[in-house]
Every structure is written in structure tokens, then in C-alpha cells.
Amino acid sequence: MLDTHAETVPDRRPAIVICAYDVSESGWNPVDGSSGLPWDPVGGRTIPVAAADPQTLASTLTARLMEPGCRALLLVGRTRHGDAFRIQMRAENRALDGTARLDLTGPCSARATAPVAEIVEAMNEAGLTAQASSDYEDDAGNYLLYRILSDLPDGADSPAVSLIRAPATVSDAELQRxxxxxxxxxARHLSPLPRSTQT
Known part of the structure; x- marks a missing residue:
């Protein structure tokens, strides 16, 4: 007899959107190689979003963060500086080409809302050299991070948003890790969804 109960119970794990925003990036694979299913962290579930042009992607990711049950976003990109992973702590108000402000009336910068210090510590403990950085890079990653952070509603329930930059020298396996x-x-900082939340 089939267990239909398990199929009808809603997934109450909070969702984390993961997006490698560069269309040429092949290092991040959202599928768990051992199971063929999307990789999920303990206590959470992932929603992979494919790369696209930055303007479209910013709208797509912002809409995803507004969905019930979605509590976090991790942008994945590359850094041109050094051989360490960089967790970008803030985004500058810069247009895609870096020549002007993106938002003439917006703040000069927007701070990432994810637990940056804990991410850096966990990555270093995992044997990956990582550091927090206040420096931005003129690319789609900074553009996306600023657009998304500036569109977030104010309040304690704002989702966790972060940008991780991998050095060009790391292998696909290291990027995945x-x-x-x-x-x-x-995911460890996200609380379970309330029973009334539909996923």
C-alpha cells in the first residue's frame, strides 16, 4: 500500500534560492551527484535559479524571495582578486557598467543580510580559505546584490541575502563545497516555517 500521507504533507523547511548568475559558470551543480536530486542542506531546501541577463534575473530573484517559505538567497560568482573565497558584505549603488549610480535616490550601499562572519568561519573550518570583504566588484554580482537588497521590505523578517565569490583558481569540487x-x-539560522505557510 502506498504511503500517500508523506506525499501530501507540505514541506515546512525554509527555502534558500541559489543562483550562479554568470551564464558561463559551470562549477556549481545544484544536483546531488549521489542521488540525482537537488542538494539540500540540513534544515532547509534549495531552489536553483538559472543564470540570465542581470535585469531579468534581478526581477526573478526578487519575486522568488517574496514567495511564502523562501527565506534566503545565495548568489554565486567569481572574484578577480586573490586566491580566497570572498563573502561580499555590502553592495555599491552602481550601474552594470560601473560608470554611474544605479539608483539616483537610493543609498550609496546596501549591507548583506546573511550571517557573513559565520559563513566565513564555517568555510575556513571546512578547509576553504575564505574572507569577508567590504569591497565591491563592478559586475553583475554587485548589481544583483544591490538591486535585491534595496528591494527588500524593512523588518526583522527580511530574508538572508549573500554573495559568495570564488577565485578563478578553485576547482569545480571546491566551488561546490x-x-x-x-x-x-x-540554513542553520532559518526557523521552520509556520504550519499555515503553504509551499
Whole structure:
């Protein structure tokens, strides 16, 4: 006899959207190689979003964060500086080409809402060299981070948003481990969804 109860019970784990925003990025694979299913951290579930042009992607990711049950976003990109993973702590108000402000009336910068210090600590403990950075890079990652953070509603329930940058020198396996470590750390800070939340 089939267990239909398990199929009808809603998934109350909070969701983390993970997006490698560069269309040429092949290092992050949202599928768990051993099971063929999407990789999920303990206490959370992941929603992979494919790369697209930055303007479209910003709207897509913002809409995802507004969905019931979605509590976090991890952007995945590359850094041009050094051989360590960089967790970007803030985004600058810069247009995609870096020549002007993105929002003429918006603040000069927006702070990431994810637990940056804990992510860095967890990655270093996992054997991955990582550091927090206040420096931004003129690319789609900074554009997306600023757009998404500036669109978040004010309040204690704002989702956790972070940008992890991997050095060009890391292998695909190291990138995979870095993203999973960062997402797992974020998941530990998310509370289960209330029973009334539909997923």
C-alpha cells in the first residue's frame, strides 16, 4: 500500500534560492551527484535559479524571495582578486557598467543580510580559505546584490541575502563545497516555517 500521507504533507523547511548568475559558470551543480536530486542542506531546501541577463534575473530573484517559505538567497560568482573565497558584505549603488549610480535616490550601499562572519568561519573550518570583504566588484554580482537588497521590505523578517565569490583558481569540487558550506550555514539560522505557510 502506498504511503500517500508523506506525499501530501507540505514541506515546512525554509527555502534558500541559489543562483550562479554568470551564464558561463559551470562549477556549481545544484544536483546531488549521489542521488540525482537537488542538494539540500540540513534544515532547509534549495531552489536553483538559472543564470540570465542581470535585469531579468534581478526581477526573478526578487519575486522568488517574496514567495511564502523562501527565506534566503545565495548568489554565486567569481572574484578577480586573490586566491580566497570572498563573502561580499555590502553592495555599491552602481550601474552594470560601473560608470554611474544605479539608483539616483537610493543609498550609496546596501549591507548583506546573511550571517557573513559565520559563513566565513564555517568555510575556513571546512578547509576553504575564505574572507569577508567590504569591497565591491563592478559586475553583475554587485548589481544583483544591490538591486535585491534595496528591494527588500524593512523588518526583522527580511530574508538572508549573500554573495559568495570564488577565485578563478578553485576547482569545480571546491566551488561546490564552498557553496554548500555557505548555504548550510545560512540554513542553520532559518526557523521552520509556520504550519499555515503553504509551499
Amino acid at each position: 564552498g557553496v554548500q558550506t555557505a548555504a548550510a550555514t545560512m
